[in-house]
Amino acid sequence: MASLITCPHCGVRPKEEFAIRGDASLVRPAPTASDEAWHDYVYVRTNPRGRTLEHWQHVAGCRRFLVVERDTFTHDVHSVTDGAAFARENGR
Amino acid sequence: MIRDYYNRNALDEKLRGAPRPPGVNHLAIGHRQAVAMVLAVAGEEDSVESLLSSATDFAVRFSAPGEWLVVSENDTPEGLQRRLNALCSGRAHIVDQSEARVLFRLSGPATRRILAKGIGLDLHPTALATGASANALCGHISVNLARTGEDTFELIAPRSLAQSLFDDLMTMGREYDLTAAFAA
Numbered sequence: 001m002a003s004l005i006t007c008p009h010c011g012v013r014p015k016e017e018f019a020i021r022g023d024a025s026l027v028r029p030a031p032t033a034s035d036e037a038w039h040d041y042v043y044v045r046t047n048p049r050g051r052t053l054e055h056w057q058h059v060a061g062c063r064r065f066l067v068v069e070r071d072t073f074t075h076d077v078h079s080v081t082d083g084a085a086f087a088r089e090n091g092r
Numbered sequence: 093m094i095r096d097y098y099n100r101n102a103l104d105e106k107l108r109g110a111p112r113p114p115g116v117n118h119l120a121i122g123h124r125q126a127v128a129m130v131l132a133v134a135g136e137e138d139s140v141e142s143l144l145s146s147a148t149d150f151a152v153r154f155s156a157p158g159e160w161l162v163v164s165e166n167d168t169p170e171g172l173q174r175r176l177n178a179l180c181s182g183r184a185h186i187v188d189q190s191e192a193r194v195l196f197r198l199s200g201p202a203t204r205r206i207l208a209k210g211i212g213l214d215l216h217p218t219a220l221a222t223g224a225s226a227n228a229l230c231g232h233i234s235v236n237l238a239r240t241g242e243d244t245f246e247l248i249a250p251r252s253l254a255q256s257l258f259d260d261l262m263t264m265g266r267e268y269d270l271t272a273a274f275a276a
Contacts, residue, residue, distance in 0.1 A: 009157050010226045011219075014212035017229045060229040062156035082157075 002070050002077045009062040009082070021055035024067045024083075027092065049073050055083065097191040102254040107274060115271040117202045119261055122195030123274045125165050126172040127248065129187040132158040136183040143179055150175075153225040153238050153248065161236055161248060163195065194254035196247040196261065197275065202268035203243050209264040211237065215245075231260045 006012050023045060029037040049072055056068045065083030070076065081089075103121050114120075132140040137158040144152045150164035150172065164172045169190035176186045198206065204215045210230040214220065217239075225238035233256060236248040249257045262270060 010228075012214065013228075016212065060234040061227045062159075063227075064156060 002068075002075050005056065005066075005068060005077060006080050007058050007061060007064075007066060008080060009064060010058065013058070013061060017058060017060035018056045018066075019059045021057050021065065024053040024055045024086070051078065056080075097251070101274070102194050102251045103258055103274075106255060106258050107272060111273040112271055114273060115200070115269050117200030117206065117265060117268045117270045118198075119258075119265065119270055119272040120197040120199070120275040121258075121272065122197060122246075125163055125190070125195055126167045126169045127164075127189040127193045127195070128162045128169070128172050128176055129155075129189050130160045130162055130176060130180065131185040131187065133183055133185070134158075140180055140184045143183070147179060151238070151240075153236050155225075155227050155236055161189070161193075163246075163248070192251050193248050194251055194257075196249065196257070197240075197244065198247070198261070198265075199241075199244040200268070200270075201243055202265075203245055206261070206265045206268060206270065207237075207245060210260060213237070215239075217242065230257065233257050233260070 003015050004012055005015060005018060026041060029041050051069060051071050054068050054070065056066045058064055058066060067081050067083055067086040069078040069080075071078065101121065101123065107121065130140065130144065140158070144160060144162070149166065150162050153161040153163065155161050162172065162176060167175060169188050173186055173188050176184075180186065207215055207230075211228050213228050220239050222239050222241055225236060227234060228237045230237070230247065233249060233253045235257065238246045240246050247257070258272070262272060264270075
């Protein structure tokens with residue numbers, strides 16, 4: 001697993017300072033969406049080999065939620081953005 | 093019954109007895125400094141940051157975006173709260189932390205090597221300049237780390253974890269004959 005994460009607020013930090021909070025690419029369905037859509041959103045996860053978007057929380061540092069784009073195969077970290085900035089950019 | 097935590101340091105029991113003379117590498121435990129947390133109101137982060145950096149009576153420690161710790165050696169906790177309230181005038185929430193945080197001041201030529209045993213940060217002056225500060229993990233305890241000089245660092249830890257952090261720091265510094273005492 002990627003061992004160094006460059007937090008946009010705190011700088012380069014070891015992964016022990018973070019808590020992984022799951023897939024960041026999921027979009028919450030509308031409240032009136034079908035049971036199947038909600039079931040998929042809540043329970044169904046892919047197990048990708050390659051690039052993934054994940055929520056990482058910097059619990060021992062700035063305590064912000066970050067969106068980390070990393071490769072599960074090569075362990076490269078491609079980008080780290082603040083969760084709020086990521087949500088704004090993607091219109092969530 | 094009123095428990096006066098401010099006048100009873102969390103490390104009183106650890107540092108009982110006559111103080112030993114400070115060695116080359118020394119850990120001083122802050123005594124009676126005022127610590128306050130400043131939380132900027134949404135949208136006011138930049139103005140609060142410039143207000144805080146314009147003041148010279150206290151040290152400002154970065155802890156998160158829109159969140160700082162302010163350490164003052166001269167103020168009482170109430171005095172610091174009043175001063176910050178007047179300075180930020182509604183742009184930030186001020187929370188007194190004087191009783192809730194313990195300040196550790198490490199100094200001496202081996203401080204970087206001592207801290208490297210517990211902190212996974214690059215402590216070289218080019219990576220962490222004098223005056224820089226950030227939250228970091230020391231062992232398993234989250235602290236606010238600040239570089240106050242070439243070989244002096246200050247750690248601000250939650251009171252409830254202070255004894256554990258103190259033991260950790262003394263173990264980390266045993267190789268370098270780290271001594272500990274309350275700050276004068």
